[in-house]
Amino acid sequence: ILNLRISWDYQRQVIGSILMILTIASAEDAMNKGLRGAVTTSALLVLTAMSHEVTGVTACVLALTLLADSLHARRGDASLAYLTALASSTALMLWYWRRPYTPNPYLGVAPPGLVTYTAYSTTAAEVISYLIVGYGLVIPPALIALTKHSCRYLKIALAALMIAGLTPLIIPYTSVTCWWRFLIGAAPLTVPLAVAGMNKSARKE
Secondary structure (H helix, E strand, O other), X not given: OOHHHOOHHHHHHHXXXXXXXXXXXXXXXXXXXXXXXXXXXXXXXXHHHHHOHHHHHHHHHHXXXXXXXXXXXXXXXHHHHHHHHHHHHHHHHHHHHOOOOEEXXXXXXXXXXXXXOOOHHHHHHHHHHHHHHHHOOOHHHHHHHXXXXXXXXXXXHHHHHHHXXXXXXXXXXXXXXXXXXXXXXXXXXXXXXXXXXXXXXXXXX
């Protein structure tokens, strides 16, 4: 019942988050499964991008990373699959944002998905407050878990979401559209890491 009260936009993000987690799990083991693993991961990437703009950004970043990794490993078949996923995810993102650029009064033209604002101090305070309240207790144990596990694609996806969510602090007067959605999108990845980090700390004690 609670889930039904959430807006359709958030429902899409929930679905996208589920698909994003499945994509990361598939990507971590894709190199060991040959072409089948690459095709499965590529299909999940496209589905992730189709679900929501937030997870679509993550899909683009992961597709680009997987493409680079497959090219480095000289796996032509996997490279083609990831290139298809990257092209599809990018096309979906351009469709979400309606055009391949955004007018920007400070830069002239900015990449799609970036917006401008005038109250820098207010927006920066909102981001910092959101970060402290939402992640203050979670970040330390999550970082402990990240240092103990070699989950490459999980780290890349989490970094992409956090960087996008913190753009008002990184690029003054310019940020990703609905930056708070990206911080929300990072939660399904951060919380399990925090639990794993706390378990490791408890075992040491």
